[in-house]
Every structure is written in C-alpha cells, then in structure tokens.
Amino acid sequence: MYAVLPGLVVFLPAFDQIYPMLAMLVIFAWVRATEGSAIQAVMLGALVFVVTMMAWNLLALGGFAVLHAVHLLRRERFAKAAWLRLAMIASIASGVAIGLHAVLYLLTGYDAPASFVRALATQRAxxxxxxxxxxxxxxxxxxxxLAAGLPLLPLLAWSLRDAREWSFVSRSGPALAWLGVATILLIDVSGLLRAETARVWLFLQPFVVAPAALALSRVGRAQRATVFVLQWLILVVLVARVPFIEP
Known part of the structure; x- marks a missing residue:
C-alpha cells in the first residue's frame, strides 16, 4: 500500500518520506509503554528527541497520545494506578528527551527552545x-x-466498521483505529498545521494506511490487484495534472 501511496511518491526526492516512519515508531513506543514496557518509555523519549531535531510538526502526535490516554483511563475507570502509569511514562519520556537535548546543548550550543520559537514564527509567516x-x-x-489515494477510503471505512476483528488491537479493542482518525480530525479542527497537507500531514498517513492495508489483506488476490492498479492510475494522474506537486 505504501509503495503506491501518492503522497510519498510525488514528492520524491525529498526528506518527507521519513516522517511517517518516525510517526509509526512514536505510536508503537507510546502504545507499548502504556502496556507496561519501561524500555519503550525510554525509546519514546529518544524518538521525541530525534523528531524535534528534524520536524517540529510531528509533535502534533501528542494529540493521539492524549486521546489514547483518555481512552485507557476510561477503560480502567480512571483508577489511580492508571493515572500513575501514564504519569510515569510521560516523566520518563520527557526526561530522556530533555536530557538528550541538554547534552546536545552542552556539546554544540544548539538551542532547542529557540528553534521551536523560530519554527512557530515561520509557521505564522x-x-x-x-x-x-x-x-x-x-x-x-x-x-x-488525495495524497493517500482514493481507493484507500472505502477500505478505511470497511476496516473501521470491522475493527473488532483485528488481532493487533485485541488488547485495546477497535479504539486504536478510531483514535487515529480522531487525531487527524483534531489536528484539522485545531488549525495547528494549515495548508499543504498533502505533504505536511504525511506523518499522519499511517493512521489511514495501516487500517486500510489490514482490510486489503482480507480480500482475494484479484481484489488486491484491482486496488493497486487503481492506486497506480491515480498516482499517474496526480503526477501529470495536479499543480501542488510542482517545485
């Protein structure tokens, strides 16, 4: 599915293609950390450090973390243990990220807060x-x-409808898929990252690609081939006709 994803292909060569990979790693580390993995909490902090060295817009994934945390608290009836577990994860991850930035500052003088302020100013500009x-x-x-490709939409809808059958979300129910879509809507309504979303929102594509690909894996080869051909045709049309891919 990712090999023919228009949003990744039309912007080559660029560095944007690494952002979805970083997003998937952050999501994986957060979910695993909430399941009790202290190592993943440390990895989450390290990933946040890497993310903030590359693209500040990926911090918008915090929206998913908040929504997922609320879901977990509600599922566990807002028990004190659940609050403490989430607080511990946040403390470990933020401590690692801030610690790594402090070491970098001492070694090189790189000022991450100033970089963040400059990024906000650039966004406003x-x-x-x-x-x-x-x-x-x-x-x-x-x-x-459009950057995801139109054949993905019915697959996403089908996958959300049948989310309870997914083995990989069995411990959290269908919430992960729905929370991913909710994260996209949250970022859209907040107006945090406006315009150029075919490229700027590439890090959000895993929220729609993963469930769509899971739905695609449940059909026959002929149906999968049809989807891939349609996705390829849309990719060709976008490259040939849509102006937002021009330099």
Missing amino acids: IALPDRTWALCAGLDPLYFL
Missing part, C-alpha cells in the same frame, strides 16, 4: 491571509486524502 481557518478546515482533509 507562511500562513497567508487567504488561508482562513474555515477554508483550511474544509479543504485540508481533502488534500490529505
């Missing part, structure tokens, strides 16, 4: 007046889904 909240909230998901 490129937020053109005509990119209003209403316009972006309505059109940004369209460009995001």
Whole structure:
C-alpha cells in the first residue's frame, strides 16, 4: 500500500518520506509503554528527541497520545494506578528527551527552545491571509486524502466498521483505529498545521494506511490487484495534472 501511496511518491526526492516512519515508531513506543514496557518509555523519549531535531510538526502526535490516554483511563475507570502509569511514562519520556537535548546543548550550543520559537514564527509567516481557518478546515482533509489515494477510503471505512476483528488491537479493542482518525480530525479542527497537507500531514498517513492495508489483506488476490492498479492510475494522474506537486 505504501509503495503506491501518492503522497510519498510525488514528492520524491525529498526528506518527507521519513516522517511517517518516525510517526509509526512514536505510536508503537507510546502504545507499548502504556502496556507496561519501561524500555519503550525510554525509546519514546529518544524518538521525541530525534523528531524535534528534524520536524517540529510531528509533535502534533501528542494529540493521539492524549486521546489514547483518555481512552485507557476510561477503560480502567480512571483508577489511580492508571493515572500513575501514564504519569510515569510521560516523566520518563520527557526526561530522556530533555536530557538528550541538554547534552546536545552542552556539546554544540544548539538551542532547542529557540528553534521551536523560530519554527512557530515561520509557521505564522507562511500562513497567508487567504488561508482562513474555515477554508483550511474544509479543504485540508481533502488534500490529505488525495495524497493517500482514493481507493484507500472505502477500505478505511470497511476496516473501521470491522475493527473488532483485528488481532493487533485485541488488547485495546477497535479504539486504536478510531483514535487515529480522531487525531487527524483534531489536528484539522485545531488549525495547528494549515495548508499543504498533502505533504505536511504525511506523518499522519499511517493512521489511514495501516487500517486500510489490514482490510486489503482480507480480500482475494484479484481484489488486491484491482486496488493497486487503481492506486497506480491515480498516482499517474496526480503526477501529470495536479499543480501542488510542482517545485
């Protein structure tokens, strides 16, 4: 599915393709940490450090962490042990990330907070007046889904409907798939990352690609081949006709 994902292919050569991989690692580390893995909590902190050295927009994955934490607390009836476990994970991860940045600052003088402030200023500078909240909230998901390829949409809907049958979410129920979609909607409504979502939101593509691919794995070879051919045709059309892929 990823090999013919328009949003990854049309922007080659670029560094954007690594962002979905980082996002998947962060999501994996967070979920495993909430299941009791202290090592994954440390890995989460290290990944946050790497992310903040590359692209600050990936910090928007914190929206998924918050939604997932609320789901876990509700599932465990807001027990004190659940609160303490989440607090411990947050403390370990943030401690590792801040510690690594402190070491980097002592060694090189790189000022991460100043970099973050500059990134926010740059974001405000490129937020053109005509990119209003209403316009972006309505059109940004369209460009995001266009970058995902249209055949993915019915697969995603099918997968969300039958999410209870997925083995990989059996311990958390169908919530992971739904929380992923909710994260996309949260970022859209918040207006945090406006416009150019075919590229800027690439790190959110795993939330739709993974469930769609799982749904695709449950059909026959002929149906899978049909989806891949349709995805390839859409990719060709985008490369040939859609102006937002121009340099």
